[in-house]
Amino acid sequence: MTRPVRPNFDAIDDEADAHVAPGRYFNRELSWLAFNRRVMEEACNAAHPLLERLRFLSISGSNLDEFFMVRVAGLKGQQMQDVERRSIDGLTPGQQLAAIVADAGDLADAQQAVWQDIRRDLAAAGILVFDETTIEDDAAQGLERHFREQIFPILTPQALDPAHPFPFIPNKGSSVIFDLVRLADGQAVRELVLLPPTLQRFVRVPGERARYVTLEAMLKRFAPLMFPGYAIKAAAAFRVLRDSDIELEEEAEDLVLYFRSAIKRRRRGRVIRLEMETGIGAELEAVLKEELGGSDAILTETGGFLGVGDLSQLVDEDRPDLKFPPFSPRFPERIREYGGDCFAAIRAKDIVVHHPYESFDVVLAFLKQAAADPDVVAIKQTLYRAGKQSAVINALVAAAEAGKSVTAVVELKARFDEEQNLLWASALERAGVQVVYGFIDWKTHAKISMVVRREAGEFRTYCHFGTGNYHPITARIYTDLSFFTADPKLGRDAAQIFNYITGYVEPAALERLSISPRYLRERLCELVDAEIAHARGGKPASIWAKMNSLVDPAIIEKLYEASNAGVEIDLVIRGICCLKPGVAGMSDHIRVKSVVGRFLEHSRIWAFGNGKALPNDGAKLYISSADWMPRNFDRRVEYMLPILNPTVHDQVLDQVMVANLLDTEQSWDLQPDGSYERDEPGTRPFNLHRYFMTNPSLSGRGAALTTRDAVPKLSLRRRRVAAPAPSNDRDGA
Template identity: 75%
Template sequence: MTRPAHIAPLAQPEDDASAPEPNDRYFNRELSWLAFNRRVLEEACNDSHPLLERLRFLSICGSNLDEFFMVRVAGLKGQQSQDVDRRSVDGLTPGQQLAGIVAEADRLMESQQHIWADLRNLLDEAGIWVLRRDGVDEAARGWLEDHFRDQIFPTLTPQALDPAHPFPFIPNKGLSIIFDLERIADGEPIREVLMLPATTPRFVRLPGTEARYVSVEAVVKRFASLIFPGYVVHGAAAFRVLRDSDIEIEEEAEDLVRYFAKAIKRRRRGRVIRLELETGMPDPLAALLKSELGGAEAIITESGQLLGIADLAMLVDEDRPDLKFPPLTPRFPERIREFDGDCFAAIRAKDIVVHHPYETFEVVIAFLKQAAADPDVIAIKQTLYRAGKQSAVIAALVAAAEAGKSVTAVVELKARFDEEQNLLWASQLERAGVQVVYGFIDWKTHAKVSMVVRRENGSVRTYCHFGTGNYHPVTARIYTDLSYFTADQAIGRDAAQMFNYITGYVEPRDMNCIGLSPLDLRQRLTRLIDDEIAHARAGRPAAIWAKMNSLVDAQIIDKLYEASGAGVQIDLIIRGICCLRPQVTGLSENIRVKSIVGRYLEHSRIWAFGNGKALPNDGAKLFISSADWMPRNFDRRVEYMLPITNPTVHDQILDQVMVANLLDDEQSWILGPDGEYVRVIPGERPFNLHRYFMTNPSLSGRGAALEKVPTLLLRTIS
C-alpha cells in the first residue's frame, strides 16, 4: 500500500542560526514518536482492515497525540519557559524541537480530518451514519429534542462572559462551545461558554435498528434556543484544551501517598498546552478564546469539524461484527491442562512461556488464584505497575492476605495516568492486610514480577512469573507480551533480592541470573554487545536480534554503531521511537530496523546474541526484559533482564517469536537512513505475524509453531 496523498513526510525543525549543528548520528526522539503515530494513522487507510477497525486506528492516533501533548510537549514547553538549554540526543534545543513538533502535529491533525471524512463516507455506505446538521428527519428531530430536554439539558451550565463572570476554568480534554448571542428585548450582545460534561456520551444514537449517530455538540448547537430563550444565536463553535498532565516528584516529599493525592488534583489545573478551535469559528470568538486560554505557552490550532478524534472509539462499539476483525479466543496453555490445571506441578516439571494475547492472560490469574488458595503457599510478592480498573490480580492478592498468607505488593504510584487507580488499589490491599510498598521516590518500579513461596517436602520452593507487559487483563488482550514461569531456584533467589531492594533498599549482591536497573542492566547489555564485537573481530559469525518498543539511549546506540563497524549483523524490531540512524555507510550499514504495526500492539522485549554463530542457534544468549533501551529505563527505573536458558523455552522464543517477527512482511515498515519509514511490500508468499500466531499451535502447546513456515524464508534472515 502506498502512502495516502494527504499524509505528508516527516516535518523537520526550523533552522536556528544561533544553535549548534544538529547531531546527525541520531534521529530526534519526539519526531520519531510522531512518525510512529503516523504509521498508526496509516492503518486507518489500510483497506485490508475491516472498516470499524480502521476507525479504531484513527481513534488511537487521536488518543496518542493527546497524550503526547499533555506530557512530552508540556515538558519541552516547561524547559523553554524556564530557559533550560537542555538539548536532545540529536543536538536540538527545546525551541527547535517544538517548531518541528508543531509542524508535524498540525499535518497529522489535518490528515486525521481528511481520513475521518473518507471513513465517514464509507460508514454511510455500510449503514452507520454520523448525521450532518441537515441529515436528521422530522421524526428523529422530535425524539432528539425530547432526548435533549430530558438527558442533556439538565447537565448543562451556561456561563456568561462579562465583568461579573470571569472566564470559567476549562478542564483537561474538556470539549466546550462558545456562543455569540444577542438579547431580543434590547439588542444587548452577550457571550456564553457551555462546557459539555465529561460524563455525557460524545455521540447520541438515534432509536431504531439503523445505526444513526449525532455528535453531542451538534445536538447542543441545534437546540441552543432551548438553552438561551429570548436570544438570537449569531455564532457558535466548539473548542477543546489539552493541559500539562505530568507530575513532577519532589524528593523531599514526606508522605508519597498524600503528595500524589494532591498532585493529581493539581494536574487537573495544569497550564494549557494546546487550544483546539473548530474550523470556521467566527473571528471575534476565536480572538476571545486565544486571549483567555492561549497564554504565552499554548499552541493554538484550527482542528477541523470534529474535535477530539479519540472519541470516535464510541462508534467502534457498534454491534457490527462484519466490520471488525474476527474475534480471537485465546488458548489456555496446553502444558497446564496436561497437569489438570495445577500450575505449580506444570511449572515444577518444566519452565513455561506463554504468548499473549494468543494464549490467555487467565493463566497468570490462575497462577495467583492457586497461590491464594493453596495451604502450602506461605508468601506472595508482586509488583504492580498497571493493573486496570477491574483487576483479578488485586482480587487474588486480597484473597491470599485474607487467607493468612504473607502478601507484599509493590504498587507504583508514578505510573502515568494510572496514579489515581493505583492509590485506590493500594488502599484496598492495605485494608485486606497486604503489606503495600511504594518503592523508590525518584525511580519507577517498572519490572513485572510475581514470586510465590511454597512449602514442599520439608523445605520451601520459589515459583516466579516474569512478564514483559503489565498485570492488566484488558491490555493483555491487545498487546503481544510474554509470560515466563519458572521454579528455577537460582532465579528465585535473585527475585527475592530484587524485592528486598525495592522494599528495603537492600542492594543485591552476587545476582546469578537477573540483571537489574538502575544497578547494572546497561553494563550487562554493553558487555553482551562487546562480546559480539569480539566474535566479529575474531572472524566468527556475530549477530544481534532485539525487539523492543523504543530505542533512545545514546550510549547503547553508539555501542551498536561500533558493533556494526566491526561487522556484527544487527536486526532491530522497534515498534515506536528509534533514534538510531540505520544503513548509513561507515556508521550503521550492518544495522536494519523494522517496525510492526497491525492488529495487536507489539510490546514484548526480547534480546538475542549469536554467541559466535549466526542467529538463530541453540547456543545463542537470549533474554526477556521489562525495559526498552532508553535512558529512563537504565537510569531511573527498576527493570529486569532475565536470561532464558531452558532449551525448550529458548527455542520457542528465539526460533518462533523472533523469527516470525523478522519474517512478517504484511504489517512491517523499514526505517531508512533519512528517517522515513517505508511499508514493506509483501512477497509471493506473504507472512502476517499476528495471523500466524492466531492460527497455529501455541508456544506452550504441542509441536513447533513455525513448522509451516517455508525453509527458504527462514534462510533469508540467517
C-alpha cells in the same frame, strides 16, 4: 535506614547536552510522531475491517493527546524557564517545538482527512454520523425530545461578562461558545456551555438504524431551546489539553499524600494545546486566547472533528461484520496435562506463555492457586498497571485474608494510573497486604511475581516474570511474554530484587538476572562487545532485538560500533527509534523495522548469536521489562532474564523473533533519512499475528506436540524472504 543515592538527572536525561551529536541520531519527539502516523495509516489499510480502521484512527488521536499533555508540556516548560538543553540531535526546546507544531499539524490534518473517508465508508455501510446541518428530518424530532429530557437538564450555560468570569475548562474538556443577540433590546451576550464529561460524546438516534450525532452538534442544533429570546449569531466548539505530567519533589515526606495532591493539581495544569473549529471568528478566537493562556498554548484550528480519540465510541456499534473476527486465546495445554496444577507444571519444566494468543488467565490461575493453597506461605508481587477491574488484586486480597504473608509493590508513578493505583493500595492494605511504594526517585517497572511454597519440609520458590503489565484488559491486545519457573537461582534473585525495592537492601551478586539501575546497560554493552569480538575473529556475529523504543545514546553508539565491526543487527522497534540505520560508514549493517497491526507489539526480546548466525540453539537469549532508553537504565527498576530452557529458547527465538522478522503485511522499514516505508507483502506474504493466532506455542503444548498436529516451523532467509514449513519441535515434552 540508608536510601539509595539520588541519580544525577542532568547527566541522564533523555535530552542531555552531554549526548548531543547532530547527524548521528533522529529526534526523539519527531520519531514518536512518525510512529503515531504509522498507527493512523492503519486506518487507511483496506485489509482491515471498517470499524477496526476507525479504532486505529481513534488510537492515533488519543496517542497525540497524551504526547501533547506530557512530552510537549515538558518542552514548553523548558522553553518558559529559558532552559536551552539540546536534544541528542542538537535541537533546542524551541527548535523542537517548532518542528513538532509543524509535524503534528500535518498529522492532525491527515487525521481529519482519514476521518472524512471513513465517515463516507460508514455511511455506505449503514452507519451515519450527522453534524448540526445534516440531521435527517425524521431524526430531528426524536433528537429534540432526547435533548430536552436527557441533555438539557444537565447543561449549565454561563454568561461571560464582568460578573461571570471565564470558567475553568478541565483537561480534555470540550465546550461550545455562543455569541447571541437579545431580541428584546439588541444587546450582545456571550455564553459558554461546557460539555458534561458524564455524557457520551455521541448520541445515538432512537431507532434500529445506526445514526449518530455529536453532543456539540446537538447543542448547536437546539441552541434556541437553551436560549429562548435570543438570536444565535455565532457558535463554535473548542477543546483544551493541559500539562498532565506529575513532577516528583525530592522533599516529599509522604508519597501517598503527595500524589493525591498532585493528581488534583494536574487537572488544573497550564493549557498546552487549544483546538478550535475553523471559522470560529476573530472575536471569539481572541477571547479564547486571552482566557486560556493562548500566548503560551499551541493553537490549532480544524474544520473537522475535535478530539479524534472520542471516535472510539462508534466502534462499539454492534456490527461484527465490520470488525476483526473474534479470537479466543488458548490456555496452555501443558498445565491442563497436570490437571490445572500450575505449580506441578512449572516444577516439571519452565514455561513461557505468549499473550494474547495464550490466555492471561494462566497468570490469574497461578495467583489464585497460590492464594488457595495451604502450603503457600508467601506471595510477593509488583504492580505497575493493573487496570480498573483487576483479578490480580482480588487474588492478593484473598491470599492475605487466608492468612498468607502478602507483599505488593505498588508503583504510584505509573503515569495516568496514579489514582487507580492509590485506590488499589488502599484496598490491599485494608485486606492485610503489606503495601510498599518503592523508591521515590525510581519507578518499579519490573513485572515479577514470587510465590514461596512449603514442599517436603523445605521451601520452594515459583516465579513469574512478565514483559507486560498485570493488566487483564491490555493482555488481550498487547503481545507479551509470561515466563514461569521454579529455578532456585531465579527464585533467589527475585527475593533479592524485592528486598532491594522494599528495604533498599542492594543485591549481592545475582546468579541469573541483571537489573537496572544497577549494571543493566553495562551488561548489554558486554554482550554487544562479545559479538564485536566474534566479528573481528572472523566468526559469524549477529544481534536481534525487539522492543518498544530505542533512545539511549550509549547503546546506540555501541550498536554503531558493532555495525562497523561487521556485526549483522536486526531491530524490531515498534515506536521511537533515535538510531539511524543503513548510513554508510556508521550503520551499514543495521536494519530497523516497526510492526503495527491488530495487536500492539510490546514484548522485549534480545538475542546474541554467540559465534553463529541467528537463530541458533546456542544463542544468548533474554527477555526483559525494559526498553533501551535512559529512563529504563537509570531511573527504573527493570530486569533482564536469560532463557536457558531449550523449548522456551526455541519458542522465543525461532518462533517469536523469526516471525517478527518475517512479517511483511504489518511492517514498516526505517530509512536512513528517518522516513518509514511499508513492506511489500510480495508473492509470499506473512502476517505474524495471523500465524500465532492459528498456531499454538511450543512451550505450552506439552505432550500435544508429539501428535501430527505439530507447530509449523519458521525458517528465515536473508532479508526476510521465507515461509513456514511443518516440522516437529525437538523438545516438545
